[in-house]
Amino acid sequence: MATKANVMDTLKERGFVKQTVYEEELYEKLGKESVPFYIGFDPTADSLHVGHFMQLVAMYHMQQAGHKPIILIGGGTAMVGDPSGRTDMRSMMTKETIRHNVECFKKQMSKFVSFEGENAAVIVDNGDWLLNLNYIDFLREIGAHFSVNRMLTAECFKQRLERGLSFLEFNYMLMQAYDFLVLYRKYGCALELGGDDQWNNILAGANLIRIKEQKPAYAMTFTLLTTSDGKKMGKTAKGAVWLDENKTTPYEFYQYWRNINDEDVEKCLKLLTFLSLDEIGELCKYRDERINKAKERLAFELTKEVHGEEKAQLAQSQAQAAFGGGSAELLTKEISGVETVVDAMVAASVAKSKGEARRLIEQGGVSVDESKVTDVNAPLPSAEFVLHKGKKVHLKIIVK
Secondary structure, three states, X not given: OOOOOOHHHHHHHOOOEEEEOOHXXXXXXXXXXXXXXXXXXXXXXXXXXXXXXXXXXXXXXHHHOOOOEEEEEOHHHHHHOOOOOOOOOOOOOOHHHHHHHHHHHHHHHOOOOOOOOOOOOEEEEOHHHHOOOOHHHHHHHOHHHOOHHHHHXXXXXXXXXXXXXXXXXXXXXXXXXXXXXXXXXXXXXXXXXXXXXXXXXXXXXXXXXXXXXXXXXXEEEEOOOEOOOOOEOOEXXXXXXXXXXXXXXXXXXXHHHHOOOHXXXXXXXXXXXXXXXXXXXXXXXXXXXXXXXXXXXXXXXXXXXXXXXXXXXXXXXXXXXHOOOOOOOOOEEEEOOOOEHHHHHHHOOOOOOHHHHHHHHHOOOEEEOOEEOOOOOOEOOOOEEEEEEOOOEEEEEEEO
């Protein structure tokens, strides 16, 4: 442990760290001992998505530096249903669904963290302690240490007050702080990591441990993964960019990163890949058309991390074929009033008529994204896709 670089230096150099508390104390602790830490994940889907990517990479850096990852699954809150930012209640989840989703998460996470050996990662479910809480006992033990006045100054609550803050939402800070306290008592967990939008909740947990246990506990938040214009990354016209290849194909995943804005390439290389900073600096040295090489490297590295090298190479070769072997952006056509692939081919001038489009499909000359079209009545796969005609015509289609 003593011979390894301090992981906080690594995280800062790569642009992860946004806020910390007791920073000098935490830095010293991370440099001289193994620190159990936790990150929370909401099990409301059977796959992680790009929004989780930074946490996975951060866990990798932490574990490689000798620290123990504790992956907290929000089974307790998922059983309740979280109304945050919604006009309807999220459907309540069964224990069986949560268990299935956790197994899917573990499979995806195992590409970034190890569940075996020294400092093996563990997965725990806050449902194990939240679902059996006695409400009066909880208020007496935990609620007594929270000032309503101070809670209302937190940014997460100030924003919600404008549209109405439910009592359920108001309890979230207490429940998340209690999670941290339980993990401290059970695993010696002294550090919580998360996105910067969780700062107040994470800080509340660290403070609760210091009050209840009279022991040091720490909070660290990460920069949110956003584009240069402030929008969250990981959304397309089809929805979220998933890590499950049945939801987002390796080709679609590769193309998402290949087509990000020039201004976002260096940041993503630092935050999401394991390339050295020197190599990243060399890749991003030029901000002209040569930045496309950096985009290709980013797309390849991230696809390899999630789907493996073989699928990354296949996605790259498919993309290069679509780009005609060069580095120019894929030609995009916007069309409307179409329902089938045949309609799209005619509207995009890939075929002169529906009859010609059908013949091309029957002859095996048409593909959509990675899949060959075999049905002349095939519906559009989504509102945004790549249409391939033979080996030379490759168009990005956007249906308005």
